[in-house]
Each structure stands twice: as structure tokens, then as C-alpha cells.
Amino acid sequence: xxxxxxxxxxxxxxxxxxxxxxxxxxxxxxxxxxxxxxxxxxxxxxxxxxxxxxxxxxxxxxxxxxxxxxxxxxxxxxxxxxxxxxxxxxxxxx
Amino acid sequence: xxxxxxxxxxxxxxxxxxxxxxxxxxxxxxxxxxxxxxxxxxxxxxxxxxxxxxxxxxxxxxxxxxxxxxxxxxxxxxxxxxxxxxxxxxxxxxxxxxxxxxxxxxxxxxxxxxxxxxxxxxxxxxxxxxxxxxxxxxxxxxxxxxxxxxxxxxxxxxxxxxxxxxxxxxxxxxxxxxxxxxxxxxxxxxxxxxxxxxxxxxxxxxxxxxxxxxxxxxxxxxxxxxxxxxxxxxxxxxxxxxxxxxxxxxxxxxxxxxxxxxxxxxxxxxxxxxxxxxxxxxxxxxxxxxxxxxxxxxxxxxxxxxxxxxxxxxxxxxxxxxxxxxxxxxxxxxxxxxxxxxxxxxxxxxxxxxxxxxxxxxxxxxxxxxxxxxxxxxxxxxxxxxxxxxxxxxxxxxxxxxxxxxxxxxxxxxxxxxxxxxxxxxxxxxxxxxxxxxxxxxxxxxxxxxxxxxxxxxxxxxxxxxxxxxxxxxxxxxxxxxxxxxxxxxxxxxxxxxxxxxxxxxxxxxxxxxxxxxxxxxx
Numbered sequence: 001x002x003x004x005x006x007x008x009x010x011x012x013x014x015x016x017x018x019x020x021x022x023x024x025x026x027x028x029x030x031x032x033x034x035x036x037x038x039x040x041x042x043x044x045x046x047x048x049x050x051x052x053x054x055x056x057x058x059x060x061x062x063x064x065x066x067x068x069x070x071x072x073x074x075x076x077x078x079x080x081x082x083x084x085x086x087x088x089x090x091x092x093x094x
Numbered sequence: 095x096x097x098x099x100x101x102x103x104x105x106x107x108x109x110x111x112x113x114x115x116x117x118x119x120x121x122x123x124x125x126x127x128x129x130x131x132x133x134x135x136x137x138x139x140x141x142x143x144x145x146x147x148x149x150x151x152x153x154x155x156x157x158x159x160x161x162x163x164x165x166x167x168x169x170x171x172x173x174x175x176x177x178x179x180x181x182x183x184x185x186x187x188x189x190x191x192x193x194x195x196x197x198x199x200x201x202x203x204x205x206x207x208x209x210x211x212x213x214x215x216x217x218x219x220x221x222x223x224x225x226x227x228x229x230x231x232x233x234x235x236x237x238x239x240x241x242x243x244x245x246x247x248x249x250x251x252x253x254x255x256x257x258x259x260x261x262x263x264x265x266x267x268x269x270x271x272x273x274x275x276x277x278x279x280x281x282x283x284x285x286x287x288x289x290x291x292x293x294x295x296x297x298x299x300x301x302x303x304x305x306x307x308x309x310x311x312x313x314x315x316x317x318x319x320x321x322x323x324x325x326x327x328x329x330x331x332x333x334x335x336x337x338x339x340x341x342x343x344x345x346x347x348x349x350x351x352x353x354x355x356x357x358x359x360x361x362x363x364x365x366x367x368x369x370x371x372x373x374x375x376x377x378x379x380x381x382x383x384x385x386x387x388x389x390x391x392x393x394x395x396x397x398x399x400x401x402x403x404x405x406x407x408x409x410x411x412x413x414x415x416x417x418x419x420x421x422x423x424x425x426x427x428x429x430x431x432x433x434x435x436x437x438x439x440x441x442x443x444x445x446x447x448x449x450x451x452x453x454x455x456x457x458x459x460x461x462x463x464x465x466x467x468x469x470x471x472x473x474x475x476x477x478x479x480x481x482x483x484x485x486x487x488x489x490x491x492x493x494x495x496x497x498x499x500x501x502x503x504x505x506x507x508x509x510x511x512x513x514x515x516x517x518x519x520x521x522x523x524x525x526x527x528x529x530x531x532x533x534x535x536x537x538x539x540x541x542x543x544x545x546x547x548x549x550x551x552x553x554x555x556x557x558x559x560x561x562x563x564x565x566x567x568x569x570x571x572x573x574x575x576x577x578x579x580x581x582x583x584x585x586x587x588x589x590x591x592x593x594x595x596x597x598x599x600x601x602x603x604x605x606x607x608x609x610x611x612x613x614x615x616x617x
Contacts, residue, residue: 040501045513046511046516073107
């Protein structure tokens with residue numbers, strides 16, 4: 001009984017931390033979503049506008065398809081970054 | 095994360111598919127128009143401006159630069175060097191005149207010219223160096239200015255107005271309307287009599303009524319100007335005249351100003367100069383020898399000279415006039431109007447005016463900026479803020495897919511982050527091209543200082559004269575002028591000598607002098 005009470009108390013005490021972390025994660029996801037929904041990302045190095053929705057090949061299953069270059073609809077794999085079309089610099093998105 | 099979360103994050107796969115197909119079609123369309131643009135810019139005598147994104151060289155025919163241009167971008171992004179590449183490429187097509195109020199472009203052009211000079215065989219160097227006219231100032235040498243030379247067909251009063259405007263810009267003092275008119279009168283007389291302006295002459299002109307009425311007025315054939323000179327004390331109060339004299343005392347304190355304003359057209363001819371140069375490099379930058387206000391006035395006068403020469407030119411040789419830091423020149427209303435008028439009409443004379451500024455939206459007043467952008471045929475934009483980058487937006491091709499607003503935002507963001515040497519080159523009617531301008535390759539084995547020294551000794555020195563010689567000539571002419579020994583005016587200035595009245599004995603003697611010079615009897 002004491003064990004469960006202590007555990008519940010610990011979760012209760014930690015809940016604000018989880019709430020903050022969850023909120024931060026949600027904000028980050030929202031921002032990423034906003035960026036992804038814009039359809040293009042400017043390269044931080046050369047400023048070139050890189051379209052996200054293009055004819056792309058999945059790095060894992062090698063499927064080529066029209067769609068978001070960071071997500072493969074065949075294997076479900078997601079990439080966190082891609083190389084700039086103009087200068088080749090890696091652009092981190094997720 | 096589940097599939098729904100991914101859909102929420104990336105959007106639905108169907109939507110992504112649709113946009114990807116649109117982007118693909120748009121890219122294909124853009125690629126075709128880009129290829130068409132590259133082909134359109136190429137032509138006879140083309141030169142390489144730089145490379146496109148895919149690494150292919152962009153060649154531009156000099157004829158594509160015929161028509162005014164505007165170049166802008168942040169400092170240090172390669173604007174000046176790109177302009178020197180354009181100038182060098184245009185040179186086989188015609189003349190190039192570069193006016194640089196900051197003194198940086200000339201250094202780049204000088205290093206480039208010295209490198210070319212050294213690369214030539216010994217026998218060809220002389221001919222190459224003789225193509226240049228360098229307007230510059232050194233410790234003991236200076237390029238003489240011909241401020242009072244009246245081009246054929248130009249009104250003396252118009253030239254006087256422009257010179258007076260530039261002169262007033264030299265001073266930080268606020269000039270009243272009367273002072274402005276006084277300066278105009280002084281320049282009008284100097285131009286009509288083809289004399290330079292010195293401190294002593296200014297004092298005598300404004301404060302010595304006898305000198306003005308007995309010595310100067312009889313030599314002036316323009317009846318209206320002569321009348322004004324004779325009755326100057328009635329037009330300008332003594333306080334105004336004294337104030338103008340004080341201003342000239344201050345402004346003509348520097349040795350450079352004394353020489354610039356003191357040399358008459360005759361003295362400049364005596365000192366010699368480059369005839370019909372293909373390249374004119376005017377270093378109008380402030381330095382330890384040139385105060386900033388004098389430098390600015392030099393630049394304004396060079397612009398006036400270039401536009402005036404273009405107006406009266408009869409040959410059809412194309413010319414490119416590159417004006418750096420246009421904001422500092424165009425802000426002067428009179429000179430700004432003259433420049434804008436030139437931008438509207440100079441194309442008939444095959445003059446292409448290229449205006450450069452760091453941030454044109456701020457440096458150039460709205461109305462002149464709109465006129466410049468309207469009259470320009472091509473643009474070159476380096477890293478710019480939103481306001482300046484927006485100047486290109488009307489010339490971007492329409493999108494067939496995707497949001498227009500999103501693409502504009504992406505373009506503005508791209509312009510704000512362009513690396514050094516990267517620019518957008520746009521010829522109106524064609525697709526803008528992002529170009530990395532080509533690298534500067536100086537002569538091997540020579541440092542920058544060594545190349546500048548070679549340029550100064552072998553090329554620039556030809557256009558410059560010794561300061562001692564110029565001062566001696568000014569002193570001689572001043573002595574003659576103050577002593578009343580004024581040569582008769584040239585037939586061009588005295589366009590209607592027969593109509594000149596014989597008001598004084600001096601007029602009679604002047605008439606007899608002219609008759610003796612012509613060698614024919616006068617009736």
C-alpha cells in the first residue's frame with residue numbers, strides 16, 4: 001500500500017515537469033507542422049527555397065514516389081533531414 | 095507515432111502527391127524558361143558573368159547590357175566586382191566610364207587593368223594604357239578638371255546652374271536663394287569668359303565694383319549676363335556678397351579645390367590630357383588628400399560631365415556609365431533631375447547608365463527610384479532586405495502551381511540570405527537567373543599593392559599632371575585676369591558678336607582685337 005502511495009505521490013510531484021515537457025513537445029510539433037505545411041523550406045546556407053513535395057526516393061526501401069520527401073508512404077519511414085537542392089547542405093526539419 | 099499523427103504533421107499523402115506533381119510541372123516549365131533566358135542573353139562578343147546553380151556558365155552579350163541598369167546589394171557581397179566584370183565585358187562593344195564616390199571600385203578596376211596590362215606583350219602595352227583616362231589625386235599629381243569648358247551647343251547658363259549646384263553641395267553651410275544666385279552668377283561669368291575661379295577672383299568679382307564694371311562686363315557678350323554683372327550691387331546686397339566670399343574662402347582652402355576650380359579650359363588644354371579614352375575611371379572617394387565634401391562634388395561634376403558629353407555626342411559608339419553610390423548624387427535636386435532626364439533620353443545617344451546603391455529603397459527618394467526602375471532594362475540584385483528584394487517581385491514569372499504568396503515569401507527569404515558573389519540577374523522580359531559571379535584572378539606573382547603601383551605608374555600617371563604645374567598656370571591666369579588681360583571669347587561662346595553693343599572703350603578695343611585675330615577688317 002505504502003509502495004503504491006509513494007509511487008502516486010511521485011507521479012503527482014513529477015506531473016508539472018511532464019506537463020512542461022509535453023507542452024514543449026507540442027509546441028515543437030506545431031511549429032514543425034507549420035513549416036511542413038508551408039510546402040518549402042529555405043536553406044540556411046544559400047537561402048534557396050527547397051520544395052518538400054517532390055518526386056523523391058525513400059532512403060530505406062528505395063521507393064520513388066510523388067509526395068513529401070521526408071515521409072515514405074510505402075514503408076512508413078520518416079527522415080529528419082534532407083540535402084538542399086541548390087548547395088547540398090543538410091537541412092534538418094524534424 | 096501513429097499514422098494519424100503523421101498525417102496531422104505532414105498533411106495527407108493525397109495532398110502531398112498533388113503538390114508534388116504541381117511542383118514537378120512548375121520546375122519543368124521554369125527549366126524551359128531558364129534555358130530560353132540563357133540562350134537569349136548569349137550573343138556576339140559574349141563574356142562570362144558567372145555560373146548558374148547547375149554549374150553552367152552564364153554568358154552575356156554586351157548588347158544585352160545596352161539600356162540602363164540598376165545594381166544593388168549589401169556591402170561586401172560582390173556588387174562592385176560584378177560591375178567591373180560587366181564593364182570589362184562591355185568594353186569591346188564601346189566606351190566605359192566609371193564614377194566611384196567611395197573609391198573602392200576603382201581599386202578593383204585598377205588591379206584588373208594592371209593584370210591585363212602585364213599579361214600583354216611589351217609592344218601592345220602602350221596602346222592598352224593609352225585607352226584609359228584616370229581621374230584621381232596623388233600627393234604631387236592630380237587629374238585636371240575642365241569645369242568651365244562649355245560643350246558645343248550647351249547653354250552657358252545651364253552649365254553654370256549645374257556647376258553652382260555641385261559647388262553648393264560642397265558646403266555644409268545653408269545657402270539662401272540670394273547666395274545661390276550669387277554662386278550661379280560667378281560660375282556663369284567664369285564659363286562665359288572661360289576662366290577658372292580663385293579666391294582673389296571671387297573677392298574682386300563680388301566686392302570690387304570697378305573691376306566688375308570696367309574689366310569684366312565689357313568682355314561679356316551675353317547682354318543679360320553683362321547687365322547683371324554691371325549691376326550686381328543692385329541685385330545682391332553687400333552682406334550676401336560678403337557671405338559668399340567667406341564661403342569661397344573656406345571651400346577653396348584645400349589645394350585640390352583650388353586646382354579643380356582654378357583651372358580654365360585653356361589651362362587644361364595646355365596641361366594636356368587623354369583624348370577620346372575608351373575607359374574613364376573617376377576615383378571620387380574621400381581620402382587623406384581629398385576631403386569628403388570635395389570628393390562628393392567631384393563625383394557630381396563627373397556625372398554632369400558624362401551626361402553633358404553624351405547629350406552633345408554625335409558618334410554612335412555605345413557607352414556604359416557606371417555610377418556607384420547613386421544615392422549620394424541623386425539626392426541633390428538639380429543634379430538628380432539632370433540624371434533622371436538623362437536616363438529618359440540618353441538611350442538615343444547609346445548611353446547606358448548603370449546606377450548602384452547598397453539599399454536603393456532608402457538611399458534614393460521614391461520618385462527618382464521609380465523612374466530609374468522604370469527606365470532600367472536590367473537589374474542585378476545581391477543580398478538585400480525585403481524592401482529592396484521586393485523591387486524584383488514584379489518581374490518574377492507567374493507561377494502555374496502553388497501559392498503566389500508563398501513563393502514571394504520564399505524569394506524574399508532567399509534574397510535576404512544570398513551568400514557573397516551570388517546575385518539575381520534580370521533582363522526585363524526574361525526569367526531572373528541566380529548567378530554566382532566569376533572569381534577575380536589577379537596576375538600571378540604580383541601582390542595587390544604591386545599591381546596598384548603598376549596601374550598608377552603606367553596607366554593613371556598618363557592622365558595626371560604635376561600639381562606644381564597646375565598651380566603655376568592658375569597663378570599666371572589669375573594675374574592676367576585681375577590685370578584685365580582677358581582674351582576674347584571663343585566664337586562658340588560669343589555666338590552673336592555682331593550684336594554686342596559697343597558700350598565702353600574696352601568694347602571697342604576688344605572688337606579691334608578680334609578683328610586683328612581674324613585678320614579681316616571689321617565694319
